[in-house]
Amino acid sequence: MQTTDNYWRRNMYVLAFGNFIAGIGFSMVTPFLPLYINTLGKFSNQQTSMWSGIALSVTFIISAIISPFWGKLADRKGRKLIILRASLGMGIVIGAMSLVTNVYQLVFLRGLQGIFAGYISNSNTLIATSAPHKHVGKALGTLTTGTVSGSLLGPLVGGAVAQVWGYRLPFLITGCLLLAAFFLCLFFVQEKFTPVPKGKIPSLREVMQKLSNPQVVIGMFVTTLIIQTANNSINPIISLYVKQLMHNSGQVALISGIVTAMPGIPAALLSSKFGDLGDRIGTKKVLLAGLILSTLVYIPQAAVNQVWQLVILRFIVGIADAALLPQVQTILAKDSPHEVSGRIFGYNQSFQYIGNCAGPLLGSTISGSFGYSAVFLSTALLEFINLIWVYGTTKKEQN
Template identity: 55%
Template sequence: MLQKFKEFFLRPRKLWEKNLIILWIGTFMAGIAFSLVMPFLSLYIDTLGNFSKAQLNFYSGLTYSATFLVMAIVSPFWGKLADRKGRKVMILRASFGMAIVIAAMGLVTNVNQLILLRLLQGIFSGYVSNSNALIATETPKEHSGKALGILITGNVTGTLFGPLVGGVIAAVFGYRLTFFLTGIILFLVFLLSALFVKEKFQPLEKDELQSGRAIFRSLKSPRIVIGMLLTTLLIQLGNFSISPIISLYVRQLMHNTGPITIASGLVASLPGVATLLAAPRLGALGDRIGTARILKLGMLFAAAVFLPMALVTNIWQFGSLRFLVGISDGALLPAVQTLLAKNTPAEATGRIFSYNQSFQALGNVAGPLLGSSVSGMWNYDAVFISTSIVLVIGFFWVLFTTKKQT
């Protein structure tokens, strides 16, 4: 047993394996950083003014969406620059910029300042997506599903621990300290990436780059690539539609009594446990039986899990269903990224993944706005029903775009 342990951890590693280990640690730390504050951002907003329920829902949706609106606009520019200068440069830009901006959120005195900083955060986004692009380009195609499945567990594992730690910090010290801690963690991510990530990259001159239209014309399976971009939008629209109301829904289920921030953090972290267990296995299974099949099953399972959330009567039922959501999370985005990696030439990966980030950001914008609008017009239960409908639509879209694809 000891010999096998030594062989696994001490054997010589290829460059892509070394990068995978470092970027797993980096995305793990980034996951912790982001999830320290996100599960109870709505509660933080509630401390910045006297808002009605409708106003709080609106500002929560707007604050969540602000970052992703900017991200959708700037991601193609960063993707083009990544194809010219390399993905590591983009990783460093994202981690350093967000360290400064998120730390500053702990100093705001009103919701408008918070929204402004969330807009600015969108300019410096892209650490996880560029990590995915770097691994996708430097990993042999036959290992890409497994590698990307492993990489996503770094982010979700961090997301698992972040809400628990953040919930305790918020309950004991208040919300503002969590923003300062997030800035410190992201600065450590910057240092780790700068020192240890190595990229074999041949810089391209500006006139050597193909136009976006030429890239899509050169793809062997443009329907798959375009289909996966829209699939990403639908996945994120469904997942993020409930983001602005999770902590508010938890507060309602707990009848506004008890350790609400800690419970919100726990509920937010539960999907990470399942994703941590499921993603590497589903990625490896997809390499064997077909990634498209894994994606279809994940869509159906997600739709089936979100629907009964509208019927829960206590925090334990809600938490159990949130755990099951993590299994679908382990299938959906890793499968999309694997299909993109397998159907995109290496010289265009940066831009295709940046386009994917733009569609992801559009889903992140539309989701919170959908959730806050539905909850404002009806109630929180209706948000889960609408989310399930979106995911059913996503299943049929995947079924159409991946015909004859495994």
């Protein structure tokens, strides 16, 4: 029994550190991506927002299509193999983004990145299938702590590096960090995995038949979609919004990095604690509380006139974030048999990527037509719709 404990806990901490590295890599370029695009051609603000939305979204469009395949392969070959594929492929592709000479090359590489995506989500799958049932919430919360801690440090480092040495160097740093995550997993993560024979892989209908509460699982897929749409809707405009608040002067890249990173502070501190709290009082209660807070905190972000006001509100967003996706993943882990968990997390990853895609496109479209403030108001509306959806889904399960 002690050996089993050591096995899943060791993987949890190693993958949490790997998620920390991946979080740095993924978030480092986000604050200045619109500014980087501006250096690749002469674009208006509306065109910059459009290309930012496309560049951010194309990765997730392709990932959404291919993720179920990776989930199916993970059930056959093991989750560690998928993690290694993701970190190696993305390390090379993101590093190559430092060499682009026009926005079309950047969009192409962002699309290629989508083929290799999945490090963090497959880390969650590996831990969800190996941790004891009563500790799943805490384990997934610990992985989330690693991810958001990296996401916190990434924009700060990326903004500072971009401010001093230009926009290309952070892409090289990101590629190197992902290669480091590859070797970390290769040498230190162990997976006790029994492959599923190819002929015995269940169909989608058979997967759903194995679920004790299929309506809850499907409900969590939709919840993931809405959460990610809301969270990513402001990505294309955050640096432009900061630039507007600063009246086009000052260290915009650095301040944008700080604003982007701010939600990571409370999320890093609270994700594991909220996961443990959900294990004790009910994961769904924590999720509903997070959605209520998210709905309320996005509204005043549309009316700020100083950067420090935006920073404070983004900090509160991080508190809500700690109670959202980790709780959804915990519900999926607890309601899914291990033999189909790779497929379930693969489907959920597709919905997550669709949300990652829809969010930037939504933000770009709304900001181009109605201004930056309207993006925050539409995000608050999405969170409210999600709150109603989750309440109805969990109420059905309780009944």
